[in-house]
Amino acid sequence: MLDFRVVLAPAISLACGLLVFVLGRHDGWRATLTLSAALIKLLLILTLLPGSLEGVVYGYRAFDFPPGVGIAFRVDALGMFFALVSSTLWVLATVYAIGYMREQHERVRFFGFFALCVSTTVGIAFAANLLTLLLFYELLTICTYPLVIHDETPAALRAGRKYLAYTLCGGALILLGTVLVQHLAGSLDFGTGGLLRAAAGQPLLPLTFIALVAGFGVKACLMPLHGWLPTAMVAPTPVSALLHAVAVVKAGVFGLLRVTYDVFGVELLAGLGYMSWVAALAAFTILAGSFAALAQVNLKRRLAWSTISQLSYIVLGAALLTPLAAMAAIVHIANQAFAKITMFFVAGAIERGTGRTELHELAGLGRVMPWTMAAFTVAALSFIGVPLFAGFITKWYLSLGGLQAHAGWVVLLMLASALLNAAYWLPVVYRAWFRPPRGLAEGVKEAPLLLLVPMLVSAAYVVLLGISTRVPGMPFSLAEAAVHYVTGIGAGP
Amino acid sequence: MQVSATHSLLPLLAVGLPLAGAVLVAPAARLGRAGRFVFLLVLAGLATGLALALVVAVVSGITPATALLRFTPQAALHLRVDAMGALYGATVSLLFLLALCYSWGYLKDDPHETRYLAFFMASHGWLLGVAWAGNLLTLLVFYELFSILAYPLIVHAETPAAIRAGTRYIVYILSGGTLVLLGVILCFFLAGDRPFTPGGVFAPGTDPALLRTAFWCLLAGFGVKAAVMPLHGWVPEVHPAAPAPFSALLSGVMVAAGSFAILRVVFEVFGAPLAATLGVLPWLQGLAALTVVLAAVLAVTEDELKRRLAWSTISQMAYVLLAVSLLAPTAVAGALAHITHHAFLKGGLFFCAGLLATGAGVHRVSAMRGLGRRMPFTMAAFTVAALGIVGVPPLSGFIGKWVMGVGLVEAGHPLYLLVLLGGALLAAMYLLPPVWLAYFSPAPETPEPAERRPVEGPRSMLLAALATAVASILLGLAAAWPGMPLSLAHRAVAAFFGGG
Numbered sequence: 001m002l003d004f005r006v007v008l009a010p011a012i013s014l015a016c017g018l019l020v021f022v023l024g025r026h027d028g029w030r031a032t033l034t035l036s037a038a039l040i041k042l043l044l045i046l047t048l049l050p051g052s053l054e055g056v057v058y059g060y061r062a063f064d065f066p067p068g069v070g071i072a073f074r075v076d077a078l079g080m081f082f083a084l085v086s087s088t089l090w091v092l093a094t095v096y097a098i099g100y101m102r103e104q105h106e107r108v109r110f111f112g113f114f115a116l117c118v119s120t121t122v123g124i125a126f127a128a129n130l131l132t133l134l135l136f137y138e139l140l141t142i143c144t145y146p147l148v149i150h151d152e153t154p155a156a157l158r159a160g161r162k163y164l165a166y167t168l169c170g171g172a173l174i175l176l177g178t179v180l181v182q183h184l185a186g187s188l189d190f191g192t193g194g195l196l197r198a199a200a201g202q203p204l205l206p207l208t209f210i211a212l213v214a215g216f217g218v219k220a221c222l223m224p225l226h227g228w229l230p231t232a233m234v235a236p237t238p239v240s241a242l243l244h245a246v247a248v249v250k251a252g253v254f255g256l257l258r259v260t261y262d263v264f265g266v267e268l269l270a271g272l273g274y275m276s277w278v279a280a281l282a283a284f285t286i287l288a289g290s291f292a293a294l295a296q297v298n299l300k301r302r303l304a305w306s307t308i309s310q311l312s313y314i315v316l317g318a319a320l321l322t323p324l325a326a327m328a329a330i331v332h333i334a335n336q337a338f339a340k341i342t343m344f345f346v347a348g349a350i351e352r353g354t355g356r357t358e359l360h361e362l363a364g365l366g367r368v369m370p371w372t373m374a375a376f377t378v379a380a381l382s383f384i385g386v387p388l389f390a391g392f393i394t395k396w397y398l399s400l401g402g403l404q405a406h407a408g409w410v411v412l413l414m415l416a417s418a419l420l421n422a423a424y425w426l427p428v429v430y431r432a433w434f435r436p437p438r439g440l441a442e443g444v445k446e447a448p449l450l451l452l453v454p455m456l457v458s459a460a461y462v463v464l465l466g467i468s469t470r471v472p473g474m475p476f477s478l479a480e481a482a483v484h485y486v487t488g489i490g491a492g493p
Numbered sequence: 494m495q496v497s498a499t500h501s502l503l504p505l506l507a508v509g510l511p512l513a514g515a516v517l518v519a520p521a522a523r524l525g526r527a528g529r530f531v532f533l534l535v536l537a538g539l540a541t542g543l544a545l546a547l548v549v550a551v552v553s554g555i556t557p558a559t560a561l562l563r564f565t566p567q568a569a570l571h572l573r574v575d576a577m578g579a580l581y582g583a584t585v586s587l588l589f590l591l592a593l594c595y596s597w598g599y600l601k602d603d604p605h606e607t608r609y610l611a612f613f614m615a616s617h618g619w620l621l622g623v624a625w626a627g628n629l630l631t632l633l634v635f636y637e638l639f640s641i642l643a644y645p646l647i648v649h650a651e652t653p654a655a656i657r658a659g660t661r662y663i664v665y666i667l668s669g670g671t672l673v674l675l676g677v678i679l680c681f682f683l684a685g686d687r688p689f690t691p692g693g694v695f696a697p698g699t700d701p702a703l704l705r706t707a708f709w710c711l712l713a714g715f716g717v718k719a720a721v722m723p724l725h726g727w728v729p730e731v732h733p734a735a736p737a738p739f740s741a742l743l744s745g746v747m748v749a750a751g752s753f754a755i756l757r758v759v760f761e762v763f764g765a766p767l768a769a770t771l772g773v774l775p776w777l778q779g780l781a782a783l784t785v786v787l788a789a790v791l792a793v794t795e796d797e798l799k800r801r802l803a804w805s806t807i808s809q810m811a812y813v814l815l816a817v818s819l820l821a822p823t824a825v826a827g828a829l830a831h832i833t834h835h836a837f838l839k840g841g842l843f844f845c846a847g848l849l850a851t852g853a854g855v856h857r858v859s860a861m862r863g864l865g866r867r868m869p870f871t872m873a874a875f876t877v878a879a880l881g882i883v884g885v886p887p888l889s890g891f892i893g894k895w896v897m898g899v900g901l902v903e904a905g906h907p908l909y910l911l912v913l914l915g916g917a918l919l920a921a922m923y924l925l926p927p928v929w930l931a932y933f934s935p936a937p938e939t940p941e942p943a944e945r946r947p948v949e950g951p952r953s954m955l956l957a958a959l960a961t962a963v964a965s966i967l968l969g970l971a972a973a974w975p976g977m978p979l980s981l982a983h984r985a986v987a988a989f990f991g992g993g
Contacts, residue, residue, distance in 0.1 A: 381641075386637055386638070386641060387633060387634040387637050387638065388634060388638070393565065395674075396565070396678070397565070399678045400678060400681065400682055403678070403679070403682045404682075411675060411678055411679075412675075415671045415674065415675055418671060418674075419667060419668070419671055422663075422667050426663065433645075434645075434648055434651060434656070467562060467564075469563070469564065469565050469566070470562075470563040470566070480566070
């Protein structure tokens with residue numbers, strides 16, 4: 001179905017970004033502009049939701065780029081899911097950033113690129129073929145760079161260089177993969193249930209697979225390609241939140257999902273057996289990421305390693321190739337995003353309010369910042385996978401998906417990872433609530449409303465995601481539609 | 494004997510009332526201390542009233558049920574009150590009500606009262622959910638929530654000892670919870686979302702290796718809570734550290750939650766015939782028998798009163814698992830009744846231990862000399878409860894053990910009768926010396942006059958302790974009446990073995 005809204009959604013954020021550059025000197029005006037663009041885009045995407053839930057695929061072909069390959073958009077359930085999550089979070093992150101970035105330098109540049117980032121993210125979500133996906137994927141890299149180096153300290157510039165080196169190399173690999181796919185399949189369009197289905201047995205297949213998986217694996221932080229993420233922690237907190245929860249890393253895993261379901265297709269991959277290697281790598285990343293998180297003493301760095309570990313849940317879910325595991329992979333995009341952004345919001349609020357960044361300094365903060373620490377606790381319980389929180393749904397589906405794939409070790413891995421998460425989040429929670437505060441300056445109090453409200457909304461969402469799976473319009477129902485779309489069948493027993 | 498369920502909102506209301514109380518604790522602070530306690534007592538009292546009404550409903554043949562939440566398209570949470578659940582739910586509610594009353598005196602001038610009350614009320618709600626869970630997933634959800642959210646109650650005092658105990662607790666409980674989750678996932682994978690069914694939920698021909706793994710996981714996971722050796726490590730550490738009213742609940746109903754869940758798993762998930770073929774129960778038999786005796790021996794050698802009582806709980810709760818592992822119908826009925834009887838007896842003992850600590854500052858058995866004269870009411874309640882645990886007729890503790898003993902002989906395991914009797918004998922050895930010291934041993938030499946005054950604790954605490962003693966006497970005398978624990982237990986057991 002041809003629909004103009006498909007291209008309007010990324011265009012709104014793009015226009016917003018450009019307008020901010022031109023007219024954004026005045027703080028109030030800039031805030032209004034960014035916020036209204038975020039809300040309008042969310043509403044626009046919500047109008048597409050009913051159709052997506054019923055399996056309608058909206059499309060829009062912009063123009064042909066090289067002959068035969070167009071810059072084209074389409075909205076299927078999978079893309080819709082990613083777009084919905086990222087535009088919901090954009091609203092929250094914008095409110096938070098307005099509160100957080102007061103009295104910072106270069107606010108115009110910051111908010112301009114912030115909006116461009118989200119525009120490219122929606123472009124990735126709605127890309128109709130591998131070339132469009134690649135284009136927006138590269139644009140995302142470029143738009144996030146000014147955000148990463150925002151502080152312009154030597155450490156920030158170093159982190160920026162490392163970030164560019166990793167992601168541009170990843171982009172180059174994807175380009176290689178794209179060319180190979182075009183060669184093997186003669187087309188790059190998604191939505192056929194496997195572009196390369198007819199190419200089974202071709203000698204170039206392994207190379208194509210490696211190029212695409214490694215390329216997207218960089219942003220998905222699949223070990224050993226994860227090195228840029230902990231370094232990029234020097235960025236301002238709203239940027240870290242955006243990098244970790246919404247745009248960059250999720251673009252990577254979303255790309256992997258597209259490669260799995262749209263480029264290769266489940267049937268071909270099941271026959272080839274490459275995915276067991278990816279599954280093994282993801283399993284290793286889950287455990288190693290958690291162990292590394294355990295060793296950190298700085299809150300944001302622990303969050304970074306936890307992200308690396310959590311992202312591989314999604315990769316593992318895709319690699320298992322069963323419908324239930326696909327369900328886990330897709331819902332975890334939302335589950336991880338909301339819980340992780342909550343934690344980053346909390347980390348930023350603590351840093352702003354008390355200047356503290358190290359884990360041992362968080363003692364007693366529950367008494368002075370009770371709402372902030374309550375939001376943190378909710379997110380922590382979700383990562384551990386306590387029932388009624390979002391994380392449990394992932395754990396449940398991924399375990400069942402593993403059993404469905406005759407891979408019992410997945411269940412053990414899930415449980416081990418849950419225990420590791422408990423081991424590195426519960427001590428933080430404990431310290432905040434049950435230890436007396438030490439050496440806090442007078443007048444330290446709860447975070448200001450602009451920081452607190454987004455934090456509490458996303459924490460509430462973490463609980464909602466865990467209990468309201470049957471409410472229509474929640475991401476879960478969309479994920480079901482997406483599983484139906486990618487596997488052609490419902491989500492299992 | 495599958496009774497058709499009647500849709501009813503009563504179970505949901507009974508779970509919801511204490512949870513609402515938990516949310517309202519902080520705003521209710523403006524009612525003043527007394528006003529807030531009265532408010533919470535009313536909520537807990539209403540929940541208890543509903544729990545007792547549900548017992549009446551079950552006795553008259555109704556099975557009230559409520560759908561809670563469709564968790565995923567394939568799995569739903571729902572509550573369903575059968576005989577076993579009604580019995581445990583009523584026990585939980587009554588003991589929570591008494592403990593709340595006791596907390597009024599115990600928590601005087603406590604800086605963390607609000608936190609304590611909020612988590613206390615929440616625990617009440619979660620535990621009712623455990624009692625009335627209609628399927629394994631619902632049980633898991635409530636079980637995990639109450640296990641994890643009990644942590645703030647355990648570390649309440651925030652002393653180094655309490656913090657250490659809390660850490661130990663959370664490590665044990667999370668590991669146990671992980672095993673339970675593994676078992677639940679396997680069961681769900683093998684059978685889908687099935688309600689608890691006497692006789693089991695698995696179709697014939699299900700992969701026995703996976704079934705055995707699931708069974709091991711569930712037994713070991715819940716075994717951590719039920720304190721079966723060697724998984725008991727948290728119990729003797731946590732009880733002395735926790736506040737007295739919460740220790741009473743821990744020993745009375747929370748350890749029992751593990752045994753209760755094991756009963757559900759053995760009889761209503763796997764079913765007795767299947768459970769017998771998996772080859773896991775002989776292990777449980779051995780461990781349970783060992784636990785009965787060994788924990789009792791350790792209790793005898795322990796001088797700290799609350800720790801001695803904790804060891805006693807481990808020993809007493811192992812009776813239940815012994816009966817379950819032998820799959821002897823009458824013995825299982827006795828074990829179910831024993832859970833309730835033990836709840837009031839052990840709850841009473843911990844209430845008394847708290848009274849001794851606040852009134853006379855006594856924490857050790859050896860310091861109880863002459864206390865019978867200074868704290869007559871406390872020691873009276875203590876004596877009744879102690880005799881009950883030992884199993885002296887006509888107190889309630891005797892009933893459960895008698896029926897269990899009869900069941901063991903009936904099922905052809907007379908040797909295990911020795912374990913039962915040994916446990917009772919050892920119980921006499923660890924609980925009667927304190928009583929003897931209190932009444933008959935002369936008070937310490939040349940006492941200060943101040944140390945001879947009566948030192949009874951606050952009336953609210955005393956009231957709770959005496960109420961458990963009265964309950965234990967009544968439960969013993971009226972054991973044969975309909976609606977009493979034993980009749981409900983027989984009803985449950987008839988379903989377990991009749992349906993299979």
